[in-house]
Amino acid sequence: MIRTIKELRCWSRQQHHAQKRIGLVPTMGALHEGHLSLVKTANQYCEATLVSIFVNPAQFGVNEDFYQYPRPLENDLRLLQTVGSPEVFVPDVAEMYPAGFDALVHIGGVTQPFEGAFRPTHFDGVTTVVLKLFLASETDAAFFGQKDFQQVCVIRKMVTDLNIPVEIVVCPTVREPDGLAMSSRNRYLTESQRAQAVVLSQSLTLAEKMIIDEKIFNTETIRQKIRQKIRQKIRSKIETASDMKIDYIAIANPKTLDELTTIDSDAVILVAARIGTTRLIDNVLLSIADHR
Amino acid sequence: MIRTIKELRCWSRQQHHAQKRIGLVPTMGALHEGHLSLVKTANQYCEATLVSIFVNPAQFGVNEDFYQYPRPLENDLRLLQTVGSPEVFVPDVAEMYPAGFDALVHIGGVTQPFEGAFRPTHFDGVTTVVLKLFLASETDAAFFGQKDFQQVCVIRKMVTDLNIPVEIVVCPTVREPDGLAMSSRNRYLTESQRAQAVVLSQSLTLAEKMIIDEKIFNTETIRQKIRQKIRQKIRSKIETASDMKIDYIAIANPKTLDELTTIDSDAVILVAARIGTTRLIDNVLLSIADHR
Numbered sequence: 320m321i322r323t324i325k326e327l328r329c330w331s332r333q334q335h336h337a338q339k340r341i342g343l344v345p346t347m348g349a350l351h352e353g354h355l356s357l358v359k360t361a362n363q364y365c366e367a368t369l370v371s372i373f374v375n376p377a378q379f380g381v382n383e384d385f386y387q388y389p390r391p392l393e394n395d396l397r398l399l400q401t402v403g404s405p406e407v408f409v410p411d412v413a414e415m416y417p418a419g420f421d422a423l424v425h426i427g428g429v430t431q432p433f434e435g436a437f438r439p440t441h442f443d444g445v446t447t448v449v450l451k452l453f454l455a456s457e458t459d460a461a462f463f464g465q466k467d468f469q470q471v472c473v474i475r476k477m478v479t480d481l482n483i484p485v486e487i488v489v490c491p492t493v494r495e496p497d498g499l500a501m502s503s504r505n506r507y508l509t510e511s512q513r514a515q516a517v518v519l520s521q522s523l524t525l526a527e528k529m530i531i532d533e534k535i536f537n538t539e540t541i542r543q544k545i546r547q548k549i550r551q552k553i554r555s556k557i558e559t560a561s562d563m564k565i566d567y568i569a570i571a572n573p574k575t576l577d578e579l580t581t582i583d584s585d586a587v588i589l590v591a592a593r594i595g596t597t598r599l600i601d602n603v604l605l606s607i608a609d610h611r
Numbered sequence: 612m613i614r615t616i617k618e619l620r621c622w623s624r625q626q627h628h629a630q631k632r633i634g635l636v637p638t639m640g641a642l643h644e645g646h647l648s649l650v651k652t653a654n655q656y657c658e659a660t661l662v663s664i665f666v667n668p669a670q671f672g673v674n675e676d677f678y679q680y681p682r683p684l685e686n687d688l689r690l691l692q693t694v695g696s697p698e699v700f701v702p703d704v705a706e707m708y709p710a711g712f713d714a715l716v717h718i719g720g721v722t723q724p725f726e727g728a729f730r731p732t733h734f735d736g737v738t739t740v741v742l743k744l745f746l747a748s749e750t751d752a753a754f755f756g757q758k759d760f761q762q763v764c765v766i767r768k769m770v771t772d773l774n775i776p777v778e779i780v781v782c783p784t785v786r787e788p789d790g791l792a793m794s795s796r797n798r799y800l801t802e803s804q805r806a807q808a809v810v811l812s813q814s815l816t817l818a819e820k821m822i823i824d825e826k827i828f829n830t831e832t833i834r835q836k837i838r839q840k841i842r843q844k845i846r847s848k849i850e851t852a853s854d855m856k857i858d859y860i861a862i863a864n865p866k867t868l869d870e871l872t873t874i875d876s877d878a879v880i881l882v883a884a885r886i887g888t889t890r891l892i893d894n895v896l897l898s899i900a901d902h903r
Contacts, residue, residue, distance in 0.1 A: 324774055328776065419720070420772050421718060421719035421720040421768070421772065422716070422717070422718050422719070422768070422769060422772035422773055423715075423716075423717040423718075423719075424714070424715075424716055424717075424773075425714070425715040425716075425717065426713060426714050426715075427713030427714070427715075428711070428713040447773075450773055451772075451773055451774050454773055454774045454775050454776060455774035457776055476713070476714070477714060480712050480713065480714035480743075481714055481716075481739075481742060481743055481746055482616055482743050482746045482747035483746050484620065484746060484749055
């Protein structure tokens, strides 16, 4: 287990010296099957897989769950042994943000709507720490889950705008048998909340089915009204769970995250809702080519 | 001559593949002996020297000289032939900042005083473009002149805070025979202004001499008064040039740029002044170890 950036750089240089490509899976720990699928994909792409485990204070808002966030390190390390025992980087906060640290990587545009509107400092914290992890590890590729769809857009934009020599690989959302997207925050849910949380993924499945069945991928007939109809479908489903509070339901361009008024190109449907003090997000990507 | 980031990355990968270390000299062109000394140093340190020539709009304020800034590319290329014909990267603005570009690298602390106070957006523009150049070129080392002392502090801080795997090498200020620090902006000066501009470096030499002669490197006796005396010495000298308007005179810690109230450690004296519409800066670094 690597604890310092100095050791990490030493490890990375060794890998590159041995002509091994590095694949980084950045995580905040509390690993689940979603993370493990990223590690398995990294193992296929690269000769040396690195998993970082760092609960990054900079991406939590002042009233968010930084102190409550689960940190089951021993169990995480055990889980990683089941997927090829990748190298693990576990810095403490002072290693990533030493006294006097004063840097910020800000990406505009795609950071502003949706999660950015509800968590105004979140993506600055994400981009700053992800750039640090990329550069400290000198990684060749990095693996992210589609579940954090907007995060992926933001990181792709950062990579493009700052000319970062890292390949971004996005892996499908891993779900529980009933459809709930895996998330470290699911363990916050009570039994009743867990049962209700399934409406999030169910609402997306319904919306997707509606778009396909009603052939909504048809430029001529797609108007504001239909977009409202899709949103209403999602809203009605989510509201069947009495404790669910919707933050947003959006139908957007998957690259720019601009909200779509007509669905004549690929689209992503994004939802966020709170249940109790837990905030959950999910999304579904619709490829127009598959349905036209 | 390389024009695009794609070609640049191709070149860099070739160098690294051939086990050559890359040394980057980032410039805005209008090259002079100061730049050429950076190239010569890079040639000694690295097997592959790259000079970037890019007048970076992001580091100019709205009322500054971006449009007037000299762009004598052919002459620059001729000058570079005299120092081993390094590889040259000359992107246009749309290559560095394509449509939709929306990223910012902000460093706090050392960016705030002195140049930062007079040019509030300047260092954000510098750090953003320098990071892009570092990552686009995948350089191993980068070479900067001590003349832009605060810029060097800012870049070192960025490298530390963002864990950038690039070695920063600082080269001494190159001066005209009369002492004026070389600068692309010197070519803006009229004959009379050029004659007056020499007071800047002369004032620093006087201050340095005063500190040594009066053994001001002595913790016991250094007090606010002496700092004022040094500043007054510099001010008086600069004010012998009737057209010179002082922006600041500062005695600071060379690492943190905190202003010193006592000179009991290494110190840098920084001056900035305007003459006509031209802004000139200079500095001298005092190493206490040399004089105690």
